[in-house]
Amino acid sequence: MKVLIVGSGGREHALAWKLGQSPKVSEIFIAPGNGGTRLEGTNVPIKDDDLPGLVKFAKENKIDLVVAGPELPLVLGIKEALSKEGIPCFGPGAYAANLEGSKAFSKMVMRDSGVPTAPFQVFDEFERAKSFVESKGAPIVIKADGLAAGKGVVVASTVEEAIETLESMMIKKEFGSAGERVVVEEALKGEEASFLAFCSGEDYALLPSAQDHKAVGEGDTGPNTGGMGAYSPAPILPREKYEETAELVIKPVLKLLADRGEPFVGILYAGLMYTPDGPSVLEYNVRFGDPECQPLLMRLDSDIAEIMLACVENRISEVEVKLKPETTICVVMAAGGYPGPYEKGMEITGFDEAEQVEGVKVFQAGTTYKDGKTLTNGGRVLGVTALGSDLAAAQVRAYEAVSKLSFKDAYFRRDIGNKGLKK
Known part of the structure; x- marks a missing residue:
């Protein structure tokens, strides 16, 4: 069968790599893909929010299954658009996708279904949200209601920080329309x-x-x-x-x-x-x-x-979901400055050496391939992933592979997995 994966991150590289191992899959397309997904299938220059373009491609190329990697196409209704053409989509419809697309919707679903979650209030007026924060005190969590690329949640440690966050979201529109409505909730510890x-x-x-x-x-x-x-x-x-x-x-x-x-x-x-x-x-x-x-x-x-x-x-x-008994760990190598401003277009070297470390696969995220070179093209650049007999062994392998990879101002945390090791 032919599969179209929508998205361009490390997740999509991993999905393409795993789907490529299936004897059922004859051809893989990734839209728009990245420098790593081209190694697993064919990159297609269609953005993940271009639903008409994605549906047209799927129809013309007789795609048997579309796999939506990120949340945006799901929230926009890619499942419904494909369904009209009789093309199956692995992913929820737009209504259910609001579990991620709207923090307020998600919290209300949790409340209505009895799922344990922090007490919350929803606001679309800055002054009311500000008054609530002042009455509750800090620490307190402020969430932009809409999609903000994983960055729309702030755990404010002071009331002043909480009010600044509300101002940046609701008045300065730091996240555009995503922050016009906010969820304010109790900060949980653990x-x-x-x-x-x-x-x-x-x-x-x-x-x-x-x-x-x-x-x-x-x-x-x-x-x-x-x-x-x-x-x-x-x-x-x-x-x-x-x-x-x-x-x-x-x-x-x-x-x-x-x-x-x-x-x-x-x-x-x-x-x-x-x-x-x-x-x-x-x-x-x-x-x-x-x-x-x-x-x-x-x-x-x-x-x-x-x-x-x-x-x-x-x-x-x-269907049985079988798992390998080993532990796995992924260390992200990011561009210097991320999640703030960062440079793009820096050459990445060391892929072959890194993947020679036993149990290691380097998944590419913010990369592009140009003139025979793999270049940085995003904030989170690589996901260096390793299998090991336990967490300590996987961690050693992952960081050994990280040491083989290089690009200008590369940044990574050196403590991924430490919390697990303490247990």
Whole structure:
């Protein structure tokens, strides 16, 4: 079968690499792709928000399955647009995609389905939001309602910082229309975990736990990014707790959406915070995380094309999701300055040497290929991912591979996985 992957990040490189291992898949296209995805299939110069262009390409090239990597095309309704042409899409419809597309919608779904989450209020007027923050005090969490490329969440440690954040979102429009409405919620303390499931209506098949590292600096300091690294499994969410956790945070949401006539198909991702009272959902995503996708797919020992087909054909209960027993870790190498301004167009070297380290795969994210060279083309540039017998072994391999790769002003955290090692 022919597959079209939509997106251009490290997640999409990992998806193309994994789908390429399936005997069911004859050809892979990636729109728009990056310097790494060209090694797994054919890059197509169509942006992820160009739904008419994507549908036209899928129709003309007789695509059998479209896999939406990022959230934007899902929120815009790519599933519905493809459905009109009879083309299956692995990913939810626009209504269900609002679990990620609208923080307010997501919190209301959590409330209505009984999922544990922090107390919250929704505001579309700055003065009312400001008064609420002043009455509640800090620390407090401010979230832009709409999509903000993983950067629309601020944990304000003072009331002044919270008000500045509200001003930047609601008045200065730092995130455009995404920040016109905000969610203000209680700040939870604890350790985070990511918990993902392949979903088909009310049925699901669980992936192992993972832990993302959102902050740019070591020791989880500095501003949030799209993610500076991840590992799987996360000791905070052990295997024996998977089913119990799914009953708490996956099953109720799938049931509520199905009851509303909007069954969820695709990946449901619960971002969890482990508080003294147990797990609480910080957010839902409607696609694979990036960088969690990279270590999770390194551990997946089943045919991912078969799993995705089973989801769109409503038979996920028939398919076994097998996993490798090893631990995986992904270290993101970013451009200097990220998540602020950064330079592009710097040559990257050392791919062959890095991938000669046992158990290592280098997934490309913000890269492009020009005149025989791979160049930086984004903030998060590479996801250096390693398998190991345990977390310590995987960490050693990942950082050994990182040391072989080079580009000007490359930046990476040196403590990815340390929280897991402490356990």
